[in-house]
Amino acid sequence: MASNAPGQCCIEGVKHEGATKGSMIKVRGFDAYIVAPTGSIVHKNTAILYLPDYYSIYTNAQLIADQFAANGYYTIVPDVFCGDDFGKTPKGPDFALVPWLQSKHAPKDVEPVVDAALQHLAEEGYTKIGSVGYCFGAKYTIRYLAKGRGVSVGYVAHPSFVDEDELRAITGPLSITAAETDEIFPSEKRQKSEKILREIKVPFQINLYSGVSHGFSVRPDLSVRIEKFSKEAAFFQAVQWFNEYLV
Template sequence: MADNEVATRAPESDAQETPQKEAEGSAIPGDTKAQEGPSMGEHCVTDRPTPSGEVPTGELTKLGDVDVYIAKPSDYPHAPSKLLLLLTGGTGMQSKNNQLQADKYASEGYLVVMPDQFAGNPAPTIAIDEPENKDFSWLESSKLKIAEAAKSFRIDMWLAYHTPEKVLPLLHKVIEAAKEEFADAIANGGGIYGVGYCFGARYILILAGEHSDTALWGQEQPKDEEQGGAKKEPLLKVGAVAHPTMVTKDELEAVKAPVYIAAVKDDSLFSEEDVLTPGRRTLEKNTVEHEVKVFEGVPHGFAVYGDYDDAKIKQDQAQAFAEMLGWIQSH
């Protein structure tokens, strides 16, 4: 296992700047405290600017009656390919940046299936206009705080709807349909590969795990397993994820397929103390092949395709893609 860790605090998101004093306990301007309960940051629901001149080349279609974006290598089906399931953050399948991300993997020889895991209901995006004058009055500051609270509430309500009970059956339908539609690619790769970002990273880890609740996989629970019987084996051959959100310790500990994790130092949405560290100990105990890279000085969401002015974020974004690609290529 390779493990490169650094000890510098990273901002929660470059888009989450507070108008007055910084959040209590923060070491970097713009950093925010972790919210109680499941939530996502600005990075998970808002795209970065799309690099100039880039246009997606894949197609929107359906698999298992679920909307999907499919990106194919230029020489497929004349040359063999491998099937890659790509799961996005809250901006979803219709995001041009996510489509371009799928195209990047397709250009490396993968047949990429990116499903609409939100059933036409991506995370709400609410624009909040800050006053041009940064010397906020009490009234302006209060209005801004109310707007931020309303936005957070809408996102939390959206998350309360898009639970594993809703998302996993959709993914199961897509996987089952892909087994028929792209049997050649799955056979060529010896299984299904998976990559995920933010919200979608959690589900790649779940699909890479061994679980007993088959109802969550789009199947009825057998009567003899109602009390917690045989476990469902991983649906993925290998997985690579970047800055997961809302992952539980149990979900990470259930992983059985080889997995690469690109994490962000001091990420309140993927706690190193509560989730990552105990999860890694279990992966090591279970001799599950894994690699963890912790990036410093970048916002959660940095690995999602999109343009940044900061040269370091651009460099680390490219590095995360190269390492995630290299991980799945090596398996």
């Protein structure tokens, strides 16, 4: 794999607080959070498909989506867990993350939700689609960056569960955010991913942030200076990437 299967670090972190600016809608029966550009910059016909981590649509994800909107991008966050994200699913003594994912949240379960979000964007007139994927969502950003799947530019942060063949199949520019301490996307996986990206000859970027661990770009402790700085830097990495390759 280009990244390992998820572990405990994928579900740890700090829940953030703040007023969100978007709204919840139904997209072909699935829940989604949408937010339109809120500032003076508006990138016409351009949208961000935000594929979230194991907590799906929650405050942290909504606030980041709002930030993309503030930078000119219409953004949609589909509930890829269909109401059964990690925060909501019952967890008895025998609960295990990977079997739960494989039995209830495999590609056959997730991709209809992603397809519905892409259809919504097409119906709204968005023709240039970038995708961001955090942890769990990274796998699907990469899967949909393959030819003909609707995404033309990708950004992923501390990816999990990505197969090498999935990475090898992408056809568009990809930016990757990585943490110094990350058992899911350790140095050997970063190096292997770089080797694959060099071989397939797509524009790519891999930024490594010291002093932080898996999940830092979404669920950091904002009272810790290096975590706050790295989270903000990772976000601007994504914005700069889309400004260069998507607009």
